[in-house]
Amino acid sequence: MTQSTTSTSTSRATTAIDEVANAYFDGLIERNPDFATTLGLPGRETEYGDHSPAGREAEAAAARETLAALDGLEPVDDVDAVTLDAMRERLGLELEIHETGVVELNNLASAAQSIRSILDLMPQETAEHWEHISGRLANLPQALDGYIESLRDAQSRGQVPARRQVATVIEQTRDYAKDDGYFERLAQDAVVLDGELPAELRVELTKNARVAAEAYDAFADYLEVELLPEAREEDPVGRDYYALMSRRFLGAEIDLEETYAWGVEELERLIAEQREVAEAIKPGATIEEAKELLDADPARQLQGTDALRDWMQEKSDAAIAALKDSHFEIPEPMDRLECMIAPTQEGGVYYTGPSDDFSRPGRMWWSVPAGEDEFTTWAETTTVYHEGVPGHHLQIATQTRLKELLNNWRRHACFTSGHAEGWALYAERLMLDLGHLADPGDHMGMLDMQRMRAARVVFDIGVHLGLEIPEQWRDELLADGGASTWTPEVGFEFLKRHLAISEGQLKFEFTRYLGWPGQAPSYKVGQRLWEEIRDQRRQNEGEAFDLKAFHTQALAVGSVGLDTLRRALLPS
Incomplete structure (x- = not known):
């Protein structure tokens, strides 16, 4: 199987397999109105999907029906072959995961966060937009109630999250709900481009914001009173569930x-490369000394989040201008990327894709932890390329634009972290190869990020599977002569040595890896698989x-699983 498309302008007729995929996508939007908001699709802006056990079963039933509909259908072209391969892999795997009965609760990627964060993507320019926001705030308690029902159902069957995750989400959701928290600020800051909101709408918005805050407070009460006492003490999820999550x-x-x-070998290789770059920054300098010199360089410092946002935008615009037409296809309107400071303070940088019609551009968001107001550009240049161009923005915007080639499920709903994050790390290394990270400081920053991702491979697999710590690291990590297998506590000390991020970010990331097993390694392992496919x-x-033709063809496949990508790009 190979998808031989080499131009993003190719068009094709809709096939029977496309019709099945599009029908599944339409049902997905019907069941998940908040996903429609993510895509910028109008019509149900005040609604939420069903997070209850009935909603979860409806998703599983739709997957079963779709797989049954695909049985007996034959691909008419290479694009069809990829769709069939991808749908069977993605939907079949989700059914396996559904059968475990696990309901996710973690500090980043669970309904506890997404029910609130969808509000960040809703437009705020007109009174009608604020009516939509007010309506969704009013419906937020029902969404949380459904999620509580699913958590209770899982708990009744002995499936409970780790205590660390429950405690963290309690803290997060109390913060959402507090006076002067997210919801109160949202209502207070409501304006429209042509003036103040109508008084009646402002009253309604304030009331519904309070209703949403109270719902999150009640959700935190449930977590604290009912779930926390029953939460499991151990963080690792074990081999069987971890293998599912890795897939x-x-x-x-x-x-x-x-x-x-x-991962162990790659980490040691990256440290050796960092030593070489440190020598270029100052002869005889260690890695730590070189980074101290970079931190102290006034030309590499930013003060305040406004300066951070402006710098992100400048670097992003320059990358698009430099790469457009020469190394990638970046036609209008893909050549617009908006850099934003996120309204939360949870840590992390992330990308949200454009709306289907590109009226809302792709956006790069920086969630700055409270109290952090100083930033160094050498450490973050590579992040701009990771989240923007040629990273996630180029990837997501390309598949969004391919309306005449890919069905709606392929463009919007098929997403694989290892494909997306692996591409973004591939893009970082590519920017070094193309000379955009030639400055030794920027090179060091890229290596810091690559080193972090390699360390996460070791930490994530090692802790969740309880593997042996490499012998060459034991004296450093096990000063008390304890057991030689990974524990979260030993893993935290290991991450401190290899993640060049703030204390707040480190705590967030550590908790994230424990609560979202298999996701963190998908970056570096995904990069490995992308590079293997290219090199083959x-x-x-x-x-x-x-190389440009390879990139064009590869991105036109969309965010399929990496085994599917390999089959699409490498003829058997």
């Missing part, structure tokens, strides 16, 4: 022990290999 985030089945050993294509094609 979810990679779309590929990997040898976990081999990947763990590779280069070897197969020899002097005829064209």
Whole structure:
């Protein structure tokens, strides 16, 4: 199977397989109005999806019906073959996960956060927009009630989240609900471009914001009173569930022990490369000394979030201008990316895709932890390329734009973390190869981020599977001569040595890895698989290999699982 498309302008007729995929996508939007908001699709702006057990079962039933509808259908072209491969892999895996009965609760990627965060993507320019926001605030308690019902159902069957995750989400949701918290600020800051909101709407908005805040307070009460006492003490999820999650985030089945050993080797290789760059910054300097010199350089410092946002936008615009037409296809309206400071203070940088018609552009968001007001550009240049161009924005905007080639499920609903995050890390390294990270400071920053991702491979697999700590690290990590297998506590000290981020970010990331098993390694492992596919294509094609053409074809496949991507790009 190979998807031979080499131009993002290619069009094709809708096939029977496309019709099944589009029908599944339409049902997905019907069941999840908040997902429609993510895509910028109008019509049900005040509604939420059903987070209850009935809603979860409806999703599983739709997957079963879709897989049954695909049985017996034959691909009419390469695009069809990829769709069939991807749908069977993605939907089949989600049914396996559904059968475990686990309801996710963690500090970043669960309904506890998404029920609130969808409000960040709703437009705020007109009175009608604020009516939509007010209506969704009014419906927010029902969404949380459904989620509580699912958590209770899972708890009744012995499926409970880890205590650390429950305690963290309690803290998060209390923060949402507090006086001068997210909801109160949202109502207070409500304005429209042509003046103040009508008085009646402002009263309603204030009331519904309070209703939403009270719902999150009640949700935190439930977590504290009912779930926390029953939460499991241990963080690791064990091999069987971890293997499922690894497949979810990679779309590929990997040898976990081999990947763990590779992660150890890759981490040590990156540290050696950092030592070489430190020598270029100052002869004889250690990595730590070189980074101290970079931190102290006034030319590399930013003060305040406004300066951070402006710098992000400048770097992003420059990357688009430099890469457009020369190394990638970046036609209008894909050449617009908006950089934003997130309204939360949870830590992390993330990307949200454009609306289907690109009226809302792709956006890069920086969630700055409370109290952090100083930033260094050398450490963050690579992040701009990761989240923007040629990273996530190029990837997501490309598949959004391909209306005449890909069905709606392929464009909007098929997402695999290892594909997306692996591409973004691939993009970071590519920017070094293309000379955009030639400055030793920016090079050091890129290596810091790559080092972090390699450390996460080791931490995530090692802790969740309880593997042996590499012998060469034991004296450093096990000063008391304790057991030689990974524990969260030992893992935290390990992360402190390898993640060049603030204390607030470190605590957030540590909790995230424990509560979202398999996701963090998908970055570096995804990069590994992307580079393997590219290098195999280069070897197969020899002097005829064209890197830009490869990128164009690869991105046109969309965010499928990495095993599906390999089959699409490498003829058997």
